[in-house]
Every structure is written in structure tokens, then in C-alpha cells.
Amino acid sequence: xQNIDQPTxxxxxxGAIVQINCTYQTSGFNGLFWYQQHxxxxxxxxxxxxxxxxxxxxxxxxxxxxxxxxxxxxxKELQMKDSASYLCAVxxxxxxxxxxxxxxxxxxx
Amino acid sequence: xxxxxxxxxSQILAAGRRMTLRCTQDMRHNAMYWYRxxxxxxxxxxxxxxxxxxxxxxxxxxxxxxxxxxxxxxxLTLASAVxxxxxxxxxxxxxxxxxxxxxxxxxxxxxxV
Numbered sequence: 499x500q501n502i503d504q505p506t507x508x509x510x511x512x513g514a515i516v517q518i519n520c521t522y523q524t525s526g527f528n529g530l531f532w533y534q535q536h537x538x539x540x541x542x543x544x545x546x547x548x549x550x551x552x553x554x555x556x557x558x559x560x561x562x563x564x565x566x567x568x569x570x571x572x573x574k575e576l577q578m579k580d581s582a583s584y585l586c587a588v589x590x591x592x593x594x595x596x597x598x599x600x601x602x603x604x605x606x607x
Numbered sequence: 608x609x610x611x612x613x614x615x616x617s618q619i620l621a622a623g624r625r626m627t628l629r630c631t632q633d634m635r636h637n638a639m640y641w642y643r644x645x646x647x648x649x650x651x652x653x654x655x656x657x658x659x660x661x662x663x664x665x666x667x668x669x670x671x672x673x674x675x676x677x678x679x680x681x682x683l684t685l686a687s688a689v690x691x692x693x694x695x696x697x698x699x700x701x702x703x704x705x706x707x708x709x710x711x712x713x714x715x716x717x718x719x720v
Contacts, residue, residue, distance in 0.1 A: 502649060531708060540697060540711035541650075585649070594665070595709065597642075597649030 500524045502598035504586050509604045510576055518571045518584050518601045526591025532560050532571045533585040535600065541585055544571070573603075581605045610634065613698050613712035620688050620719050628683040628715050630698030636710075638703035639681040641665075641673060643694040644714075650697065656681055657703060688719045 501523045510516040522530070529548040533541040547553055547562035547569060559572040571584055583600040590596055611632040620626050632639065637658045642650040652665030656675040670692060672684045681700075685692055695716050699709040 506647075540713050542711070543708035546708060587650075594652060594655070595650075597651070599647055599649045 500590065500596045502586055502588060502596055504584075504598040504601045506599070507602045507604065509606060510573075512576055512578060512605055512607050514576050515572065515574050516576060516603065518573070518586075518603065520569045520571070520586035520598060522567050522569070522586070522588045522596075522598075524588045524590045524596055527564060528589040528591065528593055530560075530562055530569050531587045531589070531595070532558075532569075533587065535583045535585055537582070544584075576605050578605050578607070611698060611700055611710055611712040613696075613715050615715060616713065617716040618718070620685075620717060622689055622719055623687050626685045626688055626717070628685075628696055628698075628717070630681045630683070630712055631679050632681075632700045632710075633679065634700060634710065635678060636700035636702055637678070638701045638709075639675065640699045640701075640709065641671070641681070641683045642697045642699065643667065643692075644697060645694050653683065653696075688717075690719045693717060693719045 503521045532544040535541040545560040552561045557574045562569045583602045585600045586598040587595045614629045640655045641653040651667050653671050654673040656662045659678045662673050695714050697714050698712040701709040
């Protein structure tokens with residue numbers, strides 16, 4: 499079966515750095531996406547990785563290791579508005595997105 | 608209309624009733640998707656359409672049907688609603704090429720009683 503694993507919930511302090519991990523087992527791999535979802539809102543795109551390594555976008559970075567079936571999302575200089583759920587999704591061999599259940603990130607002052 | 612729009616925003620529906628959730632996009636995206644999101648579970652694909660005139664079944668298609676008569680619209684129909692279909696439904700679209708992200712509508716919160 500196909501499986502995406504993420505921690506259910508994490509807590510971090512404003513101004514700090516947090517790393518959200520995602521491990522996956524899918525039938526094929528055609529890219530990994532990270533989305534942010536604030537409570538009661540739609541998911542919005544954050545990053546895309548298809549090759550191994552780090553992709554940086556401002557305060558957010560995403561890393562991929564295809565051999566390990568592993569990715570992480572790194573958030574720096576945390577702000578209160580970063581309190582949200584972070585969803586990891588893998589595009590499989592059929593080009594369908596398989597989604598993790600999401601990690602709820604709580605930022606404390 | 609800007610982006611992707613869903614209607615209604617929320618609905619309470621009696622079990623056994625028929626309901627159509629509407630989804631419209633103005634981005635000329637080829638691919639469209641319907642997901643349901645339940646607490647503790649990831650987004651689950653109900654149906655998808657890679658281009659106008661074609662549709663396919665996702666992970667949880669039972670009890671749902673879709674049509675794609677044109678590029679812009681992708682309605683989802685519940686023929687006879689059951690309480691287990693209580694969920695938040697998201698419509699999404701993408702250009703369909705492999706490295707592009709999906710854009711989501713604001714969601715429809717459906718409660719079947």
C-alpha cells in the first residue's frame with residue numbers, strides 16, 4: 499500500500515526554527531509537495547522537490563532524499579502566522595497525489 | 608471569478624437526499640480533482656479529470672459521481688447522501704503537467720444528518 503507519515507502535532511517558539519519530517523512509501527515517485535493549510539481554509543502550495551537536495555524559498559526550505567523516502571520542511575524565524583497544518587504529498591507513478599494527514603504546528607510566543 | 612470557486616460554502620443535508628457540489632475555475636487548467644478531508648486523515652481523492660470530457664475514479668469514489676462537460680466546471684454529485692459522507696470537500700485544479708502544483712477552492716463543509 500501507499501503511505502505518507504508525518505508527526506501529528508509539533509510546538510515551537512516564535513523566532514525559532516522547526517523541522518517537519520515526512521517519510522513516504524509509494525508506488526513510484528514523480529515529485530513531492532508541501533502545502534500549508536490554516537484552520538478552516540484551503541491548502542496553499544509551499545514547495546516542490548523532484549531531485550535530491552534542498553530547495554530554499556525565503557524562510558521556508560524543503561529537502562528530499564529519494565533513496566530514503568524522506569523529506570523535511572524547514573521553517574526559520576517562526577512567526578505567529580506560521581501556526582497552521584503542513585501537508586506532505588507525493589505524486590505517484592500514476593501522477594496522482596498521495597497525501598499525508600498533515601502536521602499541526604503550534605507557535606508559542 | 609478569480610481562481611477556483613466552490614459552492615455552497617457549507618450545507619446540512621438530510622440522509623437520502625441528492626446533492627451537487629459545484630466547482631468552477633477560470634485558469635483554463637486541464638486537470639481537476641475532488642478531495643474529501645476528514646480529521647486525522649490525509650486528503651483523499653474521490654474523482655479526477657485530466658481534461659474536459661474525461662473522468663476517473665480516485666481512492667474513495669463510491670457514492671459519488673462527476674462530470675466534465677467543459678474545461679471550467681467539475682461538479683460532484685452525491686446521489687443519495689449518507690452520514691459517512693459528512694466531510695469537508697475540496698475541489699482543486701492544475702495545468703496537468705507533472706511539476707505543477709494544484710490550486711484549491713475554499714472548500715464545502717457538508718453535514719449529512
